[in-house]
Amino acid sequence: MWLHQQHDVRNEELLAELLASKVPHAAVAAATVKHFWHDVDQTGAGGFVAEPEQEFVKFDPPARLAGADRKAYEMGAEIYQREAHCMTCHQAHGKGMGIIYPSLVGSPWVLGSEERLTKSVLHGLWGPMTVNGQAYDPARGVPPMTAFRALLNDEETAAVLTFVRNTWGNNAAAVTAESVANVRQETASRSTFWNPDELLAAHPLEPDLVAASASHAPEIKTNTALEKELLASDPVVLARVARARGNVARGKKLFYDARSTCYTCHDPLGGAARIGPHLPDLKTTLADAEVVESILQPSKRIDPEYAQVTVVTTEGRQFTGIKATDNNREVVLSNPAQSEPIRIARTEIEEIIDSPVSLMPANLVQLLKDRREFNDLLRYVLETRGSMGVTQQTD
Numbered sequence: 001m002w003l004h005q006q007h008d009v010r011n012e013e014l015l016a017e018l019l020a021s022k023v024p025h026a027a028v029a030a031a032t033v034k035h036f037w038h039d040v041d042q043t044g045a046g047g048f049v050a051e052p053e054q055e056f057v058k059f060d061p062p063a064r065l066a067g068a069d070r071k072a073y074e075m076g077a078e079i080y081q082r083e084a085h086c087m088t089c090h091q092a093h094g095k096g097m098g099i100i101y102p103s104l105v106g107s108p109w110v111l112g113s114e115e116r117l118t119k120s121v122l123h124g125l126w127g128p129m130t131v132n133g134q135a136y137d138p139a140r141g142v143p144p145m146t147a148f149r150a151l152l153n154d155e156e157t158a159a160v161l162t163f164v165r166n167t168w169g170n171n172a173a174a175v176t177a178e179s180v181a182n183v184r185q186e187t188a189s190r191s192t193f194w195n196p197d198e199l200l201a202a203h204p205l206e207p208d209l210v211a212a213s214a215s216h217a218p219e220i221k222t223n224t225a226l227e228k229e230l231l232a233s234d235p236v237v238l239a240r241v242a243r244a245r246g247n248v249a250r251g252k253k254l255f256y257d258a259r260s261t262c263y264t265c266h267d268p269l270g271g272a273a274r275i276g277p278h279l280p281d282l283k284t285t286l287a288d289a290e291v292v293e294s295i296l297q298p299s300k301r302i303d304p305e306y307a308q309v310t311v312v313t314t315e316g317r318q319f320t321g322i323k324a325t326d327n328n329r330e331v332v333l334s335n336p337a338q339s340e341p342i343r344i345a346r347t348e349i350e351e352i353i354d355s356p357v358s359l360m361p362a363n364l365v366q367l368l369k370d371r372r373e374f375n376d377l378l379r380y381v382l383e384t385r386g387s388m389g390v391t392q393q394t395d
């Protein structure tokens with residue numbers, strides 16, 4: 001059986017037979033194999049750099065919260081732990097994960113301006129930012145933070161904010177449903193993420209909180225060894241191995257796990273702005289090895305529909321985004337971190353420069369735990385990409 005295991009082949013019949021064996025030695029060995037195949041294989045699949053925390057954690061409200069605030073805290077603790085809400089990314093300990101999910105512990109974004117915090121959670125965030133002295137940058141793999149405006153009502157939003165402001169040693173005033181309702185109304189026209197700088201221009205970080213946050217600097221771990229190994233391998237071989245050994249169900253779980261970041265751009269929750277193509281709908285044909293490259297080196301081949309350009313105007317101003325419209329009157333750029341499309345008249349354009357960098361971050365595979373997770377994820381992507389496509393390449 002271990003020989004089968006080494007070749008990633010399972011003989012369930014043989015396992016059942018040995019489990020029922022009267023020979024104690026054989027039954028014990030079989031139980032170990034069973035554990036390996038079923039428990040370790042299945043539940044261990046979500047183990048990115050940090051281990052998954054799927055247990056529901058009981059948080060006790062601090063004594064300073066009374067009455068309605070206490071109730072809100074308890075509701076907030078439950079919302080925080082809902083699937084794909086906060087905990088999947090920021091974790092039960094609140095300290096976030098690796099170079100992609102910032103910490104909520106001691107963060108000025110959490111403890112400071114209530115309006116800035118409410119705006120962040122209603123509409124999501126995407127752009128470079130520094131939290132507790134650590135830089136988070138989409139160019140280095142940071143995915144967008146989910147917009148919760150369609151997922152949580154005012155009372156629920158207030159509850160989860162009250163929770164994060166009063167857990168893990170955080171201590172800041174509770175947030176009320178009325179104040180969330182006001183912010184929601186003020187920002188009702190918004191349909192995309194905030195660029196953090198845009199929010200900071202309106203609500204600068206509080207200097208005393210920034211000074212105090214330095215003591216909460218996170219410990220960062222990433223799997224650069226796996227990335228190195230994959231980049232040094234022949235993509236044709238990587239694809240062949242994934243097709244043979246990867247597990248589609250586990251791969252799908254990884255794709256939709258906040259810890260891999262994939263769904264946040266390719267199939268986001270709650271109808272949020274989609275930054276990357278919906279993989280099943282793709283109609284172009286790519287060889288397996290090209291799909292591998294689009295994950296390992298996204299900038300090598302950029303889907304023209306998602307390519308960024310920089311427009312330089314005759315006045316020397318620059319705008320970056322995806323070309324939504326391009327005709328002889330104007331160019332319209334859309335940018336996921338900007339609420340309004342940017343319209344630039346043709347007569348004002350000096351030059352349009354194609355960006356050599358994909359919106360899809362490089363080095364996401366650093367977030368995977370091991371080669372098996374890569375095989376699973378790749379197999380899922382290979383089988384999903386174009387699966388709804390109608391046109392097939394004929395030659």
Ligand code: HEC
Nearest residue numbers: 084085086089102103104107109125126127136143145258
């Ligand atoms: C899909 C993963 C994801 C989920 C789910 C998520 N966040 Fe975030 N969050 C992020 C990322 C990524 C950033 C940094 C975004 C950037 O750099 O632009 C962030 C930033 C933040 C920040 C500002 C920085 C900091 O660490 O203080 C706050 C506050 C925050 N999130 C709170 C929440 C709350 C509350 C929830 C649940 C209601 C939540 N997040 C759900 C990924 C997530």
Ligand code: HEC
Nearest residue numbers: 143261262265275276294298301302303306358359360364
């Ligand atoms: C920050 C947003 C973002 C994240 C996160 C992201 N992608 Fe992408 N992805 C894109 C964009 C934008 C494109 C299209 C541009 C391009 O081709 O480079 C793309 C393209 C792709 C393609 C090529 C599509 C084609 O034409 O075949 C694949 C495959 C892919 N992504 C897989 C993944 C996987 C797997 C993950 C998770 C490990 C992931 N992506 C995470 C934004 C993202």
